[in-house]
Each structure stands twice: as structure tokens, then as C-alpha cells.
Amino acid sequence: MAIFRPVGWATRSWEGFDELDRMRRDMDRLLGFTGWPFREARAGVFPLTNVTEDDHNYYVRAELPGMAANEIDISVTGDSISISGERQIRTEKKEARYHRREREAGKFSRVISLPGQIDTGKVKASCVDGVLTVVLPKAEAAKPKQIAVKSA
Amino acid sequence: MTAEETKALEAKEKQELSTPAEQTRPGPTFTPAVDIFENEKELTLLADMPGVKTKDLDIDLRENVLTLTGEVESPEGPGERPVLKEYRTGRYVRQFSLSDTIDQSKINAELRDGVLRLVLPKAEKAVPRKITVKAG
Numbered sequence: 001m002a003i004f005r006p007v008g009w010a011t012r013s014w015e016g017f018d019e020l021d022r023m024r025r026d027m028d029r030l031l032g033f034t035g036w037p038f039r040e041a042r043a044g045v046f047p048l049t050n051v052t053e054d055d056h057n058y059y060v061r062a063e064l065p066g067m068a069a070n071e072i073d074i075s076v077t078g079d080s081i082s083i084s085g086e087r088q089i090r091t092e093k094k095e096a097r098y099h100r101r102e103r104e105a106g107k108f109s110r111v112i113s114l115p116g117q118i119d120t121g122k123v124k125a126s127c128v129d130g131v132l133t134v135v136l137p138k139a140e141a142a143k144p145k146q147i148a149v150k151s152a
Numbered sequence: 153m154t155a156e157e158t159k160a161l162e163a164k165e166k167q168e169l170s171t172p173a174e175q176t177r178p179g180p181t182f183t184p185a186v187d188i189f190e191n192e193k194e195l196t197l198l199a200d201m202p203g204v205k206t207k208d209l210d211i212d213l214r215e216n217v218l219t220l221t222g223e224v225e226s227p228e229g230p231g232e233r234p235v236l237k238e239y240r241t242g243r244y245v246r247q248f249s250l251s252d253t254i255d256q257s258k259i260n261a262e263l264r265d266g267v268l269r270l271v272l273p274k275a276e277k278a279v280p281r282k283i284t285v286k287a288g
Contacts, residue, residue, distance in 0.1 A: 046161050046163035047163075048163075048239040049236065050236065050237050050238060050239060051234075051235040051236040051237075052228055052232035052233060052235055053232065053233055053235050054231040054232050054233065058235070059228070059229075059232060061228075063203065063239060064202065065200035065201065065202040065266035065267050066200065066265050066266065086161075089187070095192070096190065096191050096196075097189060097190055098187070098189045099188040099190065100187055100188040101187050102164075102185040102187065103185045103200055104163070104164060104185075105161065106159040106160050106162065107160050107161060108160065112236070114235075127265070129202065129203055129205055129266045130202035130203065130265045131227060133227065
């Protein structure tokens with residue numbers, strides 16, 4: 001009996017850890033579910049994008065500090081938008097000694113699917129204060145329509 | 153093309169300030185990404201503050217502590233409903249303590265496309281001077 005006891009203890013303690021782990025995962029899932037309702041920042045994706053809509057348009061916004069409007073390439077299809085470009089950070093003079101270097105430079109490209117069809121001919125984009133705003137008018141077929149109910 | 157030219161941008165998350173106790177106003181506060189470099193004459197600071205307008209940017213330098221504060225107004229119109237939300241907007245705050253003495257009258261700040269470029273010239277006494285020793 002004494003020989004088997006340590007094994008029994010070990011097994012029991014592992015079960016305990018499993019239980020704790022399961023509880024933690026359940027809590028994470030619960031908190032994740034009841035917390036922020038949208039997709040939050042994911043590592044490795046640039047630029048981070050917010051999409052909103054009203055009855056007539058979709059609005060795609062992205063933070064692209066230091067980029068001028070002509071440095072950003074935007075192309076649209078019926079229900080998606082692609083944003084690409086290269087963020088350049090000018091190299092400073094050689095004698096500059098760096099204390100902090102947190103700003104990133106490089107190429108980026110991203111495609112975002114929209115929930116409905118858009119009118120590709122009327123898309124407008126602007127870049128003000130480092131924030132890109134693309135206004136994509138919804139296709140006629142995708143707009144909500146008021147249906148009048150006739151009284152008999 | 154060299155490897156440098158084709159480098160893909162390494163995306164970073166927007167850094168939210170994690171000390172809510174310091175804040176006296178509601179809403180999220182973010183830490184702007186900065187580049188700081190110096191040469192013999194001046195200290196230059198570049199800060200990414202997308203969405204900040206010139207009138208909403210506050211630069212304060214007192215007792216060698218430099219404070220940058222930028223307010224960001226929500227860009228969304230009143231009738232817009234969220235579809236996908238990957239980032240939030242809010243105030244930018246960052247503080248730096250400067251070791252060199254700065255000539256406050258010559259500070260130059262420029263905000264363009266959401267990037268602040270702040271040039272802080274060193275005061276005359278802080279500029280190193282070469283002293284030639286004459287032979288006796």
C-alpha cells in the first residue's frame with residue numbers, strides 16, 4: 001500500500017492543477033465574452049482599423065501617423081478594401097545619438113472585408129492629422145429600405 | 153532593392169497607460185511612441201500622436217520635466233454604428249525628465265500628419281566647448 005501512495009498523491013495533485021487550469025480558462029472565456037465586445041488590437045496587424053456604418057456609408061478609419069495622403073494606396077472591390085503603403089522614417093544625421101527608438105517604419109498591406117456591397121465608383125478617402133478616413137457608400141441594393149405597410 | 157527598403161513594418165499595439173489612479177479625466181489614455189535623439193546642439197523628440205490637432209496639443213516644460221498632452225476627439229459621427237473596432241482613441245500623455253539645460257526661448261514644435269517634432273536646443277553653457285591649452 002505504501003508503495004502506491006506517492007503515485008496516488010501525484011495523480012491527485014495533477015488532477016487539482018487540471019481543475020484549476022480549467023477554471024482559469026473558463027474565467028478567461030467568461031471575461032472575454034462579457035468584456036469588450038469587439039476585436040481588440042492583435043499583434044502583427046498594421047494598420048489597426050475601425051469600421052463603422054450608417055444608413056448610407058461604411059467608414060473605415062486607421063491611424064497612420066506621419067503619412068501623407070499620397071503615400072497610401074487604397075483599392076476597393078465590391079465588398080472589400082485594401083490599404084497598403086510604406087511608412088518611412090527619415091534617417092537623421094550621423095552624429096545623432098538615440099535615446100529612444102520606438103516608432104516603426106516599413107511596408108504594410110491589409111485587406112478588410114466589409115459586411116455588404118459598396119458603390120466602388122464613389123469611394124472617398126482623406127488623411128488628416130495622421131488618421132485615414134475612407135467613406136464607402138453602400139450599394140443601392142445593400143441600403144436599408146423603408147417598407148410602407150398599407151392598411152387594408 | 154536592399155533588405156532595408158523592403159522591410160515590413162513591425163506592428164505594435166497602441167500602449168494604454170496602466171495607471172488609472174493618476175488620471176483625473178475619464179476616457180482611455182495612451183502612451184505615444186517616440187524617437188528621441190540628440191546631437192551637440194539640440195535634443196529632438198518625435199512622437200506619434202495621430203488624431204491630435206495643433207490646438208489640442210499641450211507641451212509643458214518646467215523644472216526639467218517635459219510633459220506632452222494631446223487630446224483626441226472621437227472622429228465618428230453621431231449616426232455611426234461600430235462594425236469592427238480594433239483600436240480606441242483617447243488622450244496621449246507622456247512625460248520625460250531632461251538632464252540637459254534647455255534654452256526655453258528657442259524650443260520649436262511642429263505637428264504634421266499626427267507626428268510631433270519637438271526641437272529643444274541646449275542652453276549655451278551645456279554645449280561642450282573645446283578648450284585649447286596654450287603652451288606656457
